[in-house]
Amino acid sequence: MRDNLARQPIDTFAVQEVGTVVAALGRSLRVRAGSGEYEARRAVSCLVEPELGDRVLLALHDEGCHVLAVLEREGREGGAPVRLTADGPIEVSAPAGHLTLAAEHGVRIVSPGETAIASGKVRVAATEASLAVGAMTYVGEQLAAQVDRVKTVAREVESVAERLVQRLERAYRFVAESEQVRANYVEVSATTAVSIKAKTTIVSGGELAKIDGGQIHVG
Structure with a gap:
């Protein structure tokens, strides 16, 4: 470890100047300072990407020169955002x-690749939210939702569940064409009345069809 450190070059001194970016040459910058023009590289600590016309802090040393920081930029008010x-x-x-990210007009996360969030707990609070996803997969053990109103518009819906329980005050179903229920056992129980109306009504039992009531009216 000590041998590796000993073989590394040691910069003895550096001179700093203030200059102006006059050209961008790929990953290098052409900076005009009081002592001349230099081809400089952006320092790792300089996260603000320099642009043409920026006044920058330039460091001149034995191995070349680096742009340490962007000092001023003309026309920044209301212009393009500062790019890191x-x-x-x-x-x-x-x-x-x-870690807190705060902005007055909004926060955006944009990536052509994957955006992953891993956390012990995630909370989202917003007055209004919209989600547009081409394909979505949800895997979880429990889902609880409390809402005042839900409206769903879909071309096709398919649900697969081992057990389904619904508790409703009122339920309305409007089926334009047909509805089929296939089950091993179907029970319909009503406290007051059951009404079945149709142009044609067919009730058939393979072994037994029974009608039982205090009064039976036919016709």
Whole structure:
């Protein structure tokens, strides 16, 4: 370990100047300072991406020069946003605290790849929310929802469940064409009355068909 550190070059000194970015040459920048023009690289600590016309802090040393920071940018009020960039992945860590992202007009997360959120607990609070997803998969052990009104519009709905229980004050079903119920045992129980109306009514039993009541009216 000590041998590796000993073989690394040691910069003895650096001179700092203030200059203006006059050209962008790929990953390098052309900076005009009081002592001349230099081809500089952006320092790792300089996360603000320099643009043409920016006044920057330039460090001149034995191995070349680096742009340390962007000092001023003309026409920033109401213009394009300040862009933070890095040559590789960026990781923001707060091991002993929490991380807060705050903005007056909104926060956006944009990525052409995968966006993953892993947390012990996730809370979302908003006055209004909208979700547009091409395909969605939910896997969980329990789902509880409390809402005042739910409206669903779908071309096709399929539900598979081992047990389904519904407790309703009133239920209305409007079926335009046909409805089929296939079960091993069907029971319909009403406290007051059951009414079945149709142009044609067919009741058939393979072994037994029984009608029982205090009064039976036919016709």
